[in-house]
Amino acid sequence: MESPIKLDLNGRAVQVEADPNMPLLWLLRDVLNMTGTKFGCGVAACGACTVRVDGQAVRSCVTPVSTVLGKRIQTIEALGAPDKPHALQLAWIAEQVPQCGYCQSGMLMAAAALLDTTPKPTDADIDAAMTNICRCGTYQRIRVAIKRAAGVPPNGTAGKATS
Secondary structure, eight states: OEEEEEEETTTEEEEEEEOOSSSSSHHHIIIITTTTOOOOOOSSSSSTTTTETTEEEEEGOBGGGGGGOOOOEEOOOGGOBBBBBHHHHHHHHTTOOOOSOOEEEEEEEHHHHHHHOOOOHHHHHHHHEEEOTTTOHHHHHHHHHHHHHHHHHTSSTTTOOOO
């Protein structure tokens, strides 16, 4: 049954008619026409649908809209702006991360959530947080780009004493 849904989406109040049990992904893509968030697997395994909810990386394909009411939702559309890209977007370009690009919006949102909680991540931090799947296998470039955005040397020396 459709009912009025009020959301805090990308920093603005949004109200739509939707089923509260609808996955957030379909509300974003089909109701609000925000197609930056991608459908990948539908079972929260691949991460193409990752958005941030109250700063945390969330797989939107299995997240009912009713569970995000009153929370801040951020999609890839609000990560940066053409005239002021996010540091991760700049690093993604500099490191030539995307190949096919399909997973990139989810990867960027997961990486943004990581940097919010761990501003200077180690390789282990990145490996633990970045559970998204990239069919093109650009994992090493993703790691280097995350470190570039964080200002961490790409050799994994974050948090270690140097001579």
